[in-house]
Amino acid sequence: xxxxxxxxxxxxxxxxxxxxxxxxxxxxxxxxxxxxxxxxxxxxxxxxxxxxxxxxxxxxxxxxxxxxxxxxxxxxxxxxxxxxxxxxxxxxxxxxxxxxxxxxxxxxxxxxxxxxxxxxxxxxxxxxxxxxxxxxxxxxxxxxxxxxxxxxxxxxxxxxxxxxxxxxxxxxxxxxxxxxxxxxxxxxxxxxxxxxxxxxxxxxxxxxxxxxxxxxxxxxxxxxxxxxxxxxxxxxxxxxxxxxxxxxxxxxxxxxxxxxxxxxxxxxxxxxxxxxxxxxxxxxxxxxxxxxxxxxxxxxxxxxxxxxxxxxxxxxxxxxxxxxxxxxxxxxxxxxxxxxxxxxxxxxxxxxxxxxxxxxxxxxxxxxxxxxxxxxxxxxxxxxxxxxxxxxxxxxxxxxxxxxxxxxxxxxxxxxxxxxxxxxxxx
Amino acid sequence: xxxxxxxxxxxxxxxxxxxxxxxxxxxxxxxxxxxxxxxxxxxxxxxxxxxxxxxxxxxxxxxxxxxxxxxxxxxxxxxxxxxxxxxxxxxxxxxxxxxxxxxxxxxxxxxxxxxxxxxxxxxxxxxxxxxxxxxxxxxxxxxxxxxxxxxxxxxxxxxxxxxxxxxxxxxxxxxxxxxxxxxxxxxxxxxxxxxxxxxxxxxxxxxxxxxxxxxxxxxxxxxxxxxxxxxxxxxxxxxxxxxxxxxxxxxxxxxxxxxxxxxxxxxxxxxxxxxxxxxxxxxxxxxxxxxxxxxxxxxxxxxxxxxxxxxxxxxxxxxxxxxxxxxxxxxxxxxxxxxxxxxxxxxxxxxxxxxxxxxxxxxxxxxxxxxxxxxxxxxxxxxxxxxxxxxxxxxxxxxxxxxxxxxxxxxxxxxxxxxxxxxxxxxxxxxxxxxxxxxxxxxxxxxxxxxxxxxxxxxx
Numbered sequence: 001x002x003x004x005x006x007x008x009x010x011x012x013x014x015x016x017x018x019x020x021x022x023x024x025x026x027x028x029x030x031x032x033x034x035x036x037x038x039x040x041x042x043x044x045x046x047x048x049x050x051x052x053x054x055x056x057x058x059x060x061x062x063x064x065x066x067x068x069x070x071x072x073x074x075x076x077x078x079x080x081x082x083x084x085x086x087x088x089x090x091x092x093x094x095x096x097x098x099x100x101x102x103x104x105x106x107x108x109x110x111x112x113x114x115x116x117x118x119x120x121x122x123x124x125x126x127x128x129x130x131x132x133x134x135x136x137x138x139x140x141x142x143x144x145x146x147x148x149x150x151x152x153x154x155x156x157x158x159x160x161x162x163x164x165x166x167x168x169x170x171x172x173x174x175x176x177x178x179x180x181x182x183x184x185x186x187x188x189x190x191x192x193x194x195x196x197x198x199x200x201x202x203x204x205x206x207x208x209x210x211x212x213x214x215x216x217x218x219x220x221x222x223x224x225x226x227x228x229x230x231x232x233x234x235x236x237x238x239x240x241x242x243x244x245x246x247x248x249x250x251x252x253x254x255x256x257x258x259x260x261x262x263x264x265x266x267x268x269x270x271x272x273x274x275x276x277x278x279x280x281x282x283x284x285x286x287x288x289x290x291x292x293x294x295x296x297x298x299x300x301x302x303x304x305x306x307x308x309x310x311x312x313x314x315x316x317x318x319x320x321x322x323x324x325x326x327x328x329x330x331x332x333x334x335x336x337x338x339x340x341x342x343x344x345x346x347x348x349x350x351x352x353x354x355x356x357x358x359x360x361x362x363x364x365x366x367x368x369x370x371x372x373x374x375x376x377x378x379x380x381x382x383x384x385x386x387x388x389x390x391x392x393x394x395x396x397x398x399x400x401x402x403x404x405x406x407x408x409x410x411x412x413x414x415x416x417x418x419x420x421x422x423x424x425x426x427x
Numbered sequence: 428x429x430x431x432x433x434x435x436x437x438x439x440x441x442x443x444x445x446x447x448x449x450x451x452x453x454x455x456x457x458x459x460x461x462x463x464x465x466x467x468x469x470x471x472x473x474x475x476x477x478x479x480x481x482x483x484x485x486x487x488x489x490x491x492x493x494x495x496x497x498x499x500x501x502x503x504x505x506x507x508x509x510x511x512x513x514x515x516x517x518x519x520x521x522x523x524x525x526x527x528x529x530x531x532x533x534x535x536x537x538x539x540x541x542x543x544x545x546x547x548x549x550x551x552x553x554x555x556x557x558x559x560x561x562x563x564x565x566x567x568x569x570x571x572x573x574x575x576x577x578x579x580x581x582x583x584x585x586x587x588x589x590x591x592x593x594x595x596x597x598x599x600x601x602x603x604x605x606x607x608x609x610x611x612x613x614x615x616x617x618x619x620x621x622x623x624x625x626x627x628x629x630x631x632x633x634x635x636x637x638x639x640x641x642x643x644x645x646x647x648x649x650x651x652x653x654x655x656x657x658x659x660x661x662x663x664x665x666x667x668x669x670x671x672x673x674x675x676x677x678x679x680x681x682x683x684x685x686x687x688x689x690x691x692x693x694x695x696x697x698x699x700x701x702x703x704x705x706x707x708x709x710x711x712x713x714x715x716x717x718x719x720x721x722x723x724x725x726x727x728x729x730x731x732x733x734x735x736x737x738x739x740x741x742x743x744x745x746x747x748x749x750x751x752x753x754x755x756x757x758x759x760x761x762x763x764x765x766x767x768x769x770x771x772x773x774x775x776x777x778x779x780x781x782x783x784x785x786x787x788x789x790x791x792x793x794x795x796x797x798x799x800x801x802x803x804x805x806x807x808x809x810x811x812x813x814x815x816x817x818x819x820x821x822x823x824x825x826x827x828x829x830x831x832x833x834x835x836x837x838x839x840x841x842x843x844x845x846x847x848x849x850x851x852x853x854x855x856x857x858x859x860x861x862x863x864x865x866x867x868x869x870x871x872x873x874x875x876x877x878x879x880x881x882x883x884x885x886x887x
Contacts, residue, residue, distance in 0.1 A: 034756060036756075039553065072547075082542065085539060092737045128770075128773075166768070280549055281774060282773040292635075297492065303491040310615060310624070312586075312589040312617065
């Protein structure tokens, strides 16, 4: 990014060269605009698409694929779309989005019979999928807790850093992943929680941590919750994979429920990108649990105030799909079945990948492949090894060694295992 | 943030007393001793009330209610009104003569087509749907425009007009931190919010002349001239919102002159292409003029009104640069701003646009429906004007209603008078005196004329 001085010089240069020009100006305002680096995740898919090799494999972005490697539109979604196509008008949703969709979404996170929902204590708005929900919260945090920072786990989804940075909220990190065990560095995590100033804001992955797939156990979550209470920390949950981790949405919400039971006033971002396959529809929800209904109304109004100059009101189509499905018991049951199916396929692929690697006689441990949970596997490979996978084997993934298990199929798991073995066997 | 006390209703009284100290002392935890273990497991069974602790005091204690949005809040108030004669002339959403929302036939056809095709819902690239981006820039500039041929246009799909404006605002803030935006007085209310939240300083240029209920052209030119060189001048491509007053072609040339002279950057907000005159090409006149003069231009587009896709949030930000290299770089930086806002834009509406524009039959049908919608509004203008002229015996000239263009009319009513419209007549409009003719039927013109005349003459 060009510095202020450079930009002013750019303008000065432009102005001085501009005098005397009649109608056409050949130099550009954008001289100092440098090309942005490719997004580390979405850039992978671009590169994959450009590759013409027949055996290419995309285990980069976390978008679910069936066993033929094809994108999937859930049956429940198709049916919902059939019902709504051409019939609903497209009038602006209220700034807070579809009330029906938000109500159903809160039940998923907070519980079907949540007292917080009954008492109307949750300020909630429809958001532009998980990204939009996180960004709304970050802007809200900046506006109403301007002196606060956000604690983000190492590692995390790379866009988390972009989001809080662009919202101008200073970031700190806390320990999370333990490279040696490819598991959770619980002791360091707890230290960081204890050492953070009281009342700090923490961003937690509710389930199926991205990119590591490493989640705390239920016991560990309880300890984290307890310590949060001692320290009066604020817990913001990013839940992008509810249903996708274990196959059971209720189970996947366990961490959140523990915090709720312990009396925390949490914030939560939810996304339907993965668990309903609505990626490109950008459907999600931001919720903030408040002390009472009055406060919830005030907080919601402020969230809307932030959304208005960003996009006015959120897109309707995906929200309609969600509310159609979740408010119809038959469709909802179908959805639950399909989510479990997707989660099961991934669990099956984890088993296969690990088996293959072990059968190839890999000198490295691979238990983490089946221990980790959700869409991603943090393989432990180095950027250099990943580069070799891409350049020599046409296997596309992010350079942090994250494998999107959703892209693994019975057709490519053998090839993938072989390639991984080849680039890691000497390490 | 208030410091709070840890109080546990099930703890022994003596323990409770000695716990009255600030939260955060590490010793607090050790006070529990065995109790700590109990907490972890008992917490669940005893439920929330017995864990009445520090965290029940919210960090967001002091947050006050945000004011209702001046435009979208109107619709909310309208919905709450139970009076039979109520009329919603607030938000600019097209209504049929029966005052029903209107889904264009081409849109229904496109959606059914899409359902048959069974497209997947994969993430779009950050810059949006390629077919949409191609269609939208061709619609704006004309398919044979040299700027497009030369690859000089950076186009990124955005969240309708608002989202596209916001992306541009964020871009201006990042790359032109010393520049400010100039917006017309008055302008669409959300322009100010967008620049505020994007942290771009702004000031106003004169636009509306209440004496003539027309354009204060001299004031406009003078203010644009007085602005610091290199300002971003926000212009409404056509059908100015809220006034409905557009510059003439000659005036557009003069505006381009002064912008060039001051090395300003023109920034068009095109939310009504097709809705002003009924012709998509005609309504793009101002933008095409500026581009043909070799200026670098920003243009935000929206398909909310002209395709009735309001809630699908379809639009685009275009930056017409002097070269293709600059365009590529600008596009990459716009993407970088979009990623932490929403990652990638919603696909559904973009596909609808691409399907319609990409199919000659559907495209023609759209043009016809566009003409029909714009035509209805012109008819309503005529009727409203003749009702007013007939009922107002004072001889006041109401012809400005005919001269104004697009969905809105600036009635010249002030805030108090506008309130009277709502409170007495149950006519909902914005407090700046703007009415949305898209929400008016021929049948209601007489009633509205009565309300306007009453408010104008009997309220001050």
